[in-house]
Amino acid sequence: MAAVTWRVVRRWCPSLPQVFRFPVAQVHLGRPKMRASQQDFENAVNQVKLLKKDPGNQVKLQLYALYKQATDGPCNVSKPGVFDLVNKAKWEAWNALGSLPKETARQNYVDLVSSLSPSSEASNQGKSGADVKVQESKDIVVTSEDGITKIMFNRPPKKNAITFQMYQDIILALKNASTDNSAITVFTGAGDYYCSGNDLTNFTSASGGMEKAAEGGAVLLREFVNSFIDFPKPLVAVVNGPAVGISVTLLGLFDAVYASDKATFHTPFSHLGQSPEACSSYTFPKIMGSAKATEMLLFGKKLTAREACAQGLVTEVFPDSTFKKEIWTRLKAYAKLPPNSMRISKQLIRKNEKEKLHAVNAEECSTLKERWLSEECINAIMSFLSRKSKL
Numbered sequence: 001m002a003a004v005t006w007r008v009v010r011r012w013c014p015s016l017p018q019v020f021r022f023p024v025a026q027v028h029l030g031r032p033k034m035r036a037s038q039q040d041f042e043n044a045v046n047q048v049k050l051l052k053k054d055p056g057n058q059v060k061l062q063l064y065a066l067y068k069q070a071t072d073g074p075c076n077v078s079k080p081g082v083f084d085l086v087n088k089a090k091w092e093a094w095n096a097l098g099s100l101p102k103e104t105a106r107q108n109y110v111d112l113v114s115s116l117s118p119s120s121e122a123s124n125q126g127k128s129g130a131d132v133k134v135q136e137s138k139d140i141v142v143t144s145e146d147g148i149t150k151i152m153f154n155r156p157p158k159k160n161a162i163t164f165q166m167y168q169d170i171i172l173a174l175k176n177a178s179t180d181n182s183a184i185t186v187f188t189g190a191g192d193y194y195c196s197g198n199d200l201t202n203f204t205s206a207s208g209g210m211e212k213a214a215e216g217g218a219v220l221l222r223e224f225v226n227s228f229i230d231f232p233k234p235l236v237a238v239v240n241g242p243a244v245g246i247s248v249t250l251l252g253l254f255d256a257v258y259a260s261d262k263a264t265f266h267t268p269f270s271h272l273g274q275s276p277e278a279c280s281s282y283t284f285p286k287i288m289g290s291a292k293a294t295e296m297l298l299f300g301k302k303l304t305a306r307e308a309c310a311q312g313l314v315t316e317v318f319p320d321s322t323f324k325k326e327i328w329t330r331l332k333a334y335a336k337l338p339p340n341s342m343r344i345s346k347q348l349i350r351k352n353e354k355e356k357l358h359a360v361n362a363e364e365c366s367t368l369k370e371r372w373l374s375e376e377c378i379n380a381i382m383s384f385l386s387r388k389s390k391l
């Protein structure tokens with residue numbers, strides 16, 4: 001969906017980037033402002049085509065937005081639909097520039113391109129990844145410290161339910177984490193919940209009707225789960241509280257799952273008129289045997305952390321009072337192990353399963369697309385939204 005390579009992008013348009021929002025207000029342009037001429041601007045546009053190193057999605061979005069502002073003025077087109085990820089991100093970047101004058105945008109574009117010159121590219125490479133907030137996103141917070149990239153669900157008022165935007169943010173976070181200088185990647189939740197699963201308003205609030213939403217949802221889900229199947233480094237879940245739906249099923253694709261004794265694991269798909277996702281129709285029977293997987297995936301039995309551990313879904317359970325301290329101490333030690341060795345070992349473990357996992361993911365997504373349009377599912381979601389039912 002968003003797999004546009006930098007080479008293709010450069011050919012497509014001098015300043016076109018890929019996806020995802022970025023905080024335009026945080027654009028730092030190092031040099032004092034001088035008036036850039038039209039010629040300076042055109043030179044900068046040409047210079048972008050010659051860049052050897054992909055400057056990353058955020059910079060590409062900045063370049064796109066500034067280019068459009070400098071040439072067309074303030075954003076004057078309507079916002080693309082929720083599933084048109086690339087164009088929506090571009091629109092948001094351009095629109096965020098508001099009424100910035102064309103001349104200023106032109107100057108900022110020239111300054112930004114000049115900051116991407118080979119010398120500044122080289123000077124950026126030596127930066128350590130310590131304690132850095134690596135991705136700006138309201139509901140998904142990504143930080144990197146002590147060799148660990150932490151991806152945190154950060155929507156406590158909604159029990160960390162996952163919106164369409166959050167799925168996209170996580171795809172990007174995993175993409176970045178797969179090549180950053182951390183050794184392991186960890187998911188956890190802010191507040192009392194780990195995550196309450198898919199945001200049940202995702203489909204009801206999407207524009208363009210249920211069919212289009214289901215179609216787009218299936219595409220997004222497939223890409224989202226693929227990014228877990230293919231993630232190359234050790235992937236660890238720190239389950240700080242209750243986990244529901246897709247946040248549970250995904251655990252079958254993690255390399256280790258550590259849980260507080262306050263955590264619970266619940267996959268109420270039948271209650272919701274839905275079917276399993278994230279390859280759990282394959283991983284759960286493999287992990288816990290088909291009888292126990294049936295209880296969870298068909299009958300929606302909620303497991304305590306200790307039960308989930310006994311069934312092999314959870315690696316180890318900790319008392320909640322010491323959970324955070326113990327687990328982060330342990331993970332910091334693991335993150336000091338030789339990263340290449342860990343990556344290669346993971347690859348050996350995952351290699352023989354990958355093809356199967358991708359096939360299962362594809363089938364689960366197309367099954368779910370049908371389920372989302374079923375009366376059983378629509379009634380269940382409406383019932384939750386009208387507060388008639390809760391899990």
Ligand SMILES: CCCCC/C=C/C(=O)SCCNC(=O)CCNC(=O)[C@H](O)C(C)(C)COP(=O)(O)OP(=O)(O)OC[C@H]1O[C@@H](n2cnc3c(N)ncnc32)[C@H](O)[C@@H]1OP(=O)(O)O
Nearest residue numbers: 157158159161196197198199200201217221245246390391
């Ligand atoms: C496109 C990819 C699709 C992938 C397919 C994925 C499928 C799944 O993940 S299925 C599982 C979906 N999740 C649920 O069905 C959970 C629904 N939530 C609940 O049953 C409960 O909220 C609870 C048990 C999680 C928590 O109950 P409680 O402690 O009583 O707290 P509240 O119900 O008052 O929740 C606070 C606040 O949060 C909102 N909320 C919680 N979960 C969700 C959710 N999954 N989707 C949307 N909103 C959620 C809840 O509505 C409350 O909001 P306010 O009323 O505005 O305060």
